[in-house]
Amino acid sequence: MSETILNKNTFPFAPSNAKGLIISGPCSAETEEQVLQTAQRLKATSKVDLLRAGIWKPRTRPGMFEGIGVAALPWLLQAKRITGLPTTVEIATAKQVEEALKFDVDVLWIGARTTANPFSVQEVADALKGVDIPVLIKNPTNPDIDLWQGAVERIEKAGIKNVGLIHRGFSSYGNNEYRNAPMWHLAIEMKSRNADKIFICDPSHMGGKRELLFGLSQKSIDLGYDGLMIESHITPDFAWSDAAQQITPEVLNEILDRLIWRKENAAINEHQTLQNLRIQIDQLDDELFQVLSKRMQIADAIGAYKKENNITIFQAVRWNDILTKAYAKNSKLGLSDEFIKKYLEAVHLESINHQNKVMNN
Numbered sequence: 339m340s341e342t343i344l345n346k347n348t349f350p351f352a353p354s355n356a357k358g359l360i361i362s363g364p365c366s367a368e369t370e371e372q373v374l375q376t377a378q379r380l381k382a383t384s385k386v387d388l389l390r391a392g393i394w395k396p397r398t399r400p401g402m403f404e405g406i407g408v409a410a411l412p413w414l415l416q417a418k419r420i421t422g423l424p425t426t427v428e429i430a431t432a433k434q435v436e437e438a439l440k441f442d443v444d445v446l447w448i449g450a451r452t453t454a455n456p457f458s459v460q461e462v463a464d465a466l467k468g469v470d471i472p473v474l475i476k477n478p479t480n481p482d483i484d485l486w487q488g489a490v491e492r493i494e495k496a497g498i499k500n501v502g503l504i505h506r507g508f509s510s511y512g513n514n515e516y517r518n519a520p521m522w523h524l525a526i527e528m529k530s531r532n533a534d535k536i537f538i539c540d541p542s543h544m545g546g547k548r549e550l551l552f553g554l555s556q557k558s559i560d561l562g563y564d565g566l567m568i569e570s571h572i573t574p575d576f577a578w579s580d581a582a583q584q585i586t587p588e589v590l591n592e593i594l595d596r597l598i599w600r601k602e603n604a605a606i607n608e609h610q611t612l613q614n615l616r617i618q619i620d621q622l623d624d625e626l627f628q629v630l631s632k633r634m635q636i637a638d639a640i641g642a643y644k645k646e647n648n649i650t651i652f653q654a655v656r657w658n659d660i661l662t663k664a665y666a667k668n669s670k671l672g673l674s675d676e677f678i679k680k681y682l683e684a685v686h687l688e689s690i691n692h693q694n695k696v697m698n699n
């Protein structure tokens with residue numbers, strides 16, 4: 339990560355108050371009237387910092403509405419003139435970068451499908467050489483944060499100083515609760531790798547449904563995100579793309595009113611109660627590691643025994659037995675089955691590695 343590029347505090351549209359950066363507007367620009375009316379109604383909320391609209395829409399399958407294209411750019415410029423709201427659009431090719439710049443777009447964003455393709459990101463990066471514009475990069479569709487980081491590196495290498503990140507969730511097989519699974523742990527890893535960059539949540543594409551917007555937004559704020567990108571539309575039910583997840587500017591206003599923004603700053607360390615709780619957590623983590631280390635010493639002894647007696651390391655019956663017993667006991671302790679399974683799998687794998695070493699020594 340480049341130390342010279344510090345944009346968390348210099349991102350030009352970051353709000354100065356305690357609340358986060360709010361980006362809103364339709365999934366797609368559809369008509370001039372729709373863009374202008376959405377912009378005016380968003381402006382009336384006084385809570386939106388940046389107006390978004392999809393001009394070119396990369397759709398998963400052909401035959402769906404793929405955006406108005408260049409013809410919609412003057413509508414966005416007009417919306418900016420009327421409301422004073424700076425604008426942002428998604429770009430995926432060099433040509434689109436060029437067109438967006440012609441129409442004075444203020445911030446560019448790279449969509450999830452583009453981030454997943456290094457050739458496309460490189461093409462965009464090359465088109466941005468010598469241009470001074472902030473670029474927001476959405477996570478790739480697949481849960482691969484190195485690919486996301488790679489896109490950041492390509493754009494920064496092109497000389498872009500203001501790079502921000504948008505977490506919009508990841509495609510995942512068999513997930514039906516969300517349109518794109520949040521996988522918060524991956525985003526948190528990305529956020530800590532890029533502590534200097536503005537980090538935004540897009541609950542619209544994550545949830546895919548209006549009902550999930552508030553909860554996902556609040557969760558991201560609780561995790562210290564710097565802002566939100568939420569799709570809005572004058573008549574959401576009739577939107578040409580992503581109808582189920584869009585809301586009117588007025589509903590957006592209500593959601594934003596209900597959200598509680600939390601601060602992540604040095605002063606928080608002065609809160610004695612929090613400090614004390616953190617000390618306890620640190621202490622318990624220490625103890626957990628000590629216990630795990632003891633557990634691995636026993637695994638070593640088991641490995642030695644199995645080696646001597648020519649017994650296989652993995653035994654399915656034993657493993658199933660461990661899981662069943664753990665579920666039965668731990669549900670009373672307030673731990674989810676999912677966590678118990680993940681925890682035991684990780685411990686079991688480490689134990690197998692220990693035994694493997696002993697056996698092959």
Ligand code: PEP
Binds near residue numbers: 396448449451476
């Ligand atoms: C969008 O913001 O409208 C969009 C297409 O998003 P994503 O790239 O996250 O799918």
Ligand code: MN
Binds near residue numbers: 365366543579580
């Ligand atoms: Mn959309």
